Amino acid sequence: AQSVTQLDSQVPVFEEAPVELRCNYSSSVSVYLFWYVQYPNQGLQLLLKYLSGSTLVKGINGFEAEFNKSQTSFHLRKPSVHISDTAEYFCAVSEGNEKLTFGTGTRLTIIP
Amino acid sequence: GAVVSQHPSRVICKSGTSVKIECRSLDFQATTMFWYRQFPKKSLMLMATSNEGSKATYEQGVEKDKFLINHASLTLSTLTVTSAHPEDSSFYICSAEGADRGSLSEQYFGPGTRLTVT
Numbered sequence: 001a002q003s004v005t006q007l008d009s010q011v012p013v014f015e016e017a018p019v020e021l022r023c024n025y026s027s028s029v030s031v032y033l034f035w036y037v038q039y040p041n042q043g044l045q046l047l048l049k050y051l052s053g054s055t056l057v058k059g060i061n062g063f064e065a066e067f068n069k070s071q072t073s074f075h076l077r078k079p080s081v082h083i084s085d086t087a088e089y090f091c092a093v094s095e096g097n098e099k100l101t102f103g104t105g106t107r108l109t110i111i112p
Numbered sequence: 113g114a115v116v117s118q119h120p121s122r123v124i125c126k127s128g129t130s131v132k133i134e135c136r137s138l139d140f141q142a143t144t145m146f147w148y149r150q151f152p153k154k155s156l157m158l159m160a161t162s163n164e165g166s167k168a169t170y171e172q173g174v175e176k177d178k179f180l181i182n183h184a185s186l187t188l189s190t191l192t193v194t195s196a197h198p199e200d201s202s203f204y205i206c207s208a209e210g211a212d213r214g215s216l217s218e219q220y221f222g223p224g225t226r227l228t229v230t
Contacts (some may be wrong), residue, residue: 009153036221043116043205043221044156090155100146100219102155 002027002093006103007025013081014111019078021106023065023091033074034092034100035065044090050074060087115139116208118222125196125229133225134192135206141186142208146219147179150203162189196229203227 005024013019025031032051036044048059055067065076074091091103115138121168123129144163148156160176162168162183170176178200180192189208193200203226207219 003156041223043118043223044207045221046218049218093148099158099161100156100159102152 002031002095002101004091004093004101006081006091006106008106009104010075010107010109010111011107012111016080018075018079019081019085019108021089021108023074023076023103025072025074025091025093027072027093027095030094032094032096033065033067034094035063035076036090036092036102037060037061038088038090038105045091046063047076076109081108081110083112085108114210114218114220115143116206116220117165118204118206118225120225121223122226123228125227127229128195129215130192130194131196131227133193133204133206133227135189135191135208135222137187137208137220140208140210140220142189142210143186144209145183145189146209147189147191148179148205148207150205150224156205159191175199193227196227198229201227201229 003026024044028029034049035047037047038044047063050057050067058064063078088105088107090105092100117136119134123164127214147159150156160168162181164183164186168181183189203224205224207221
């Protein structure tokens, strides 16, 4: 069975500093990987996804993530954060059967 | 495009009553809709998958007679929590998958419904 671990429940970062949100997964088969963002009182929005091909995936709002098969990781990064990036971030995995398994989320707080 | 709405956004009901939550895809047809439950500081847990015109597929441990799902059209799915109890209080989120988006479609999420059972 697939599972996702987001070790950091909260990450405070100063504005314009870089950030990395960690995500590790476990699965016995090939996977598809996703990062979603949830702003207050809004639904989840897809940031980026890895299906195949290049292991470095670029998404919206300047975010990117790198798929590392040997480390079973899919960490999310942004070189310079903005106040508007304050939100909850969820990593998710799918084994290609449409079902998404989510991590517990990381709350990113940007400090002015 | 690809907007999903949920109604109501918040609902408070008394123990023993039933509550219906609607999930609509506003600008696309959704052959498949998903219902999730989110506990505080926990991840989204998939409750069931519903396909238009057929019975929903429930995840292990989810009572299908308690959480009734109907997907009567390509733009509407409903979740009815029957005989609600305080332990059913939670944040319920739906997502919809487009009809024309290939084998691994993107899920578009609604804003969620906060259910409080008193």
